[in-house]
Amino acid sequence: MIADGDAVLKxxxxxxxxxxxxxxxxxHRVAFNEAFADAGLALxxxxxRYGALLAVAGGYERLVADIETWPDAPADADGRRALARAxxxxxxxxxxxxxxxxxxxxxxxxxxxxxxCEAAGVRLAVATTTGRANVDAxxxxxxxxxxxxxxxxxxxxxxxxxxxxxxxxxxLALQRLGLRAHQxxxxxxxxxxxxxxxxxxxxxxxxxxxxxxxxxxxGATAVMDDLAAVDLVALRRLHALAAGRSxxxxxxx
Ligand code: XBP
Ligand code: MG
Numbered sequence: 001m002i003a004d005g006d007a008v009l010k011x012x013x014x015x016x017x018x019x020x021x022x023x024x025x026x027x028h029r030v031a032f033n034e035a036f037a038d039a040g041l042a043l044x045x046x047x048x049r050y051g052a053l054l055a056v057a058g059g060y061e062r063l064v065a066d067i068e069t070w071p072d073a074p075a076d077a078d079g080r081r082a083l084a085r086a087x088x089x090x091x092x093x094x095x096x097x098x099x100x101x102x103x104x105x106x107x108x109x110x111x112x113x114x115x116x117c118e119a120a121g122v123r124l125a126v127a128t129t130t131g132r133a134n135v136d137a138x139x140x141x142x143x144x145x146x147x148x149x150x151x152x153x154x155x156x157x158x159x160x161x162x163x164x165x166x167x168x169x170x171x172l173a174l175q176r177l178g179l180r181a182h183q184x185x186x187x188x189x190x191x192x193x194x195x196x197x198x199x200x201x202x203x204x205x206x207x208x209x210x211x212x213x214x215x216x217x218x219g220a221t222a223v224m225d226d227l228a229a230v231d232l233v234a235l236r237r238l239h240a241l242a243a244g245r246s247x248x249x250x251x252x253x
């Protein structure tokens with residue numbers, strides 16, 4: 001039983017890829033293609049193909065799954081994993097370089113909502129499937145050099161190797177925050193992310209990214225195009241709404 005005062009919104013837990021910026025289509029996908037070119041491979045992932053591949057969370061895991069289908073892939077599993085590791089490392093280097101040259105911008109409303117939370121004492125955390133180096137590259141560009149003070153908890157792939165839809169990353173974020181699930185709200189863009197957050201007991205606000213524009217987000221507390229029209233009052237209302245029910249979703253625009 002949740003006591004009234006206990007259900008106050010204490011933290012916002014942010015997904016990264018697709019939620020903070022369109023990092024999948026405009027960042028990781030582009031960087032994967034650079035890695036393929038650098039390695040002398042003819043393969044390129046177009047937006048449609050990459051969108052389909054996002055069903056597999058984790059860039060390395062995504063590569064392993066796709067390599068299985070390559071006609072000229074190494075015959076043995078060890079060889080395929082080694083190839084995936086090498087390409088993934090190249091991709092991450094290309095991603096960091098792309099971010100450093102200003103290739104990605106925050107999605108509408110993200111920076112303002114973060115500032116509002118900071119001003120109101122609503123804590124901020126990160127729960128992402130991507131690696132720490134990618135967050136270390138993106139966050140100073142989006143939130144400034146002070147970002148680690150703003151986001152007191154930052155859980156990445158290295159901390160939570162069981163990737164979304166596994167709830168590990170969200171459970172760890174809650175543990176580090178010292179909060180229970182009903183005291184926080186997750187912000188997500190993918191079905192795997194929503195499943196992970198829900199399995200951790202969290203209410204979820206979805207901001208649809210380009211890759212999941214038509215996805216089924218049943219289970220989310222609310223589904224929006226972006227955060228342009230969202231303020232802290234609206235977030236608190238959504239959180240309170242979720243505390244009063246479970247499992248239903250509202251479509252907003
Ligand atoms: C989305 C992912 C990540 C990125 C690529 O993470 O599934 O794997 O696509 O990053 P999020 P890596 O939870 O932030 O939406 O190559 O580092 O895995
Ligand atoms: Mg995401």
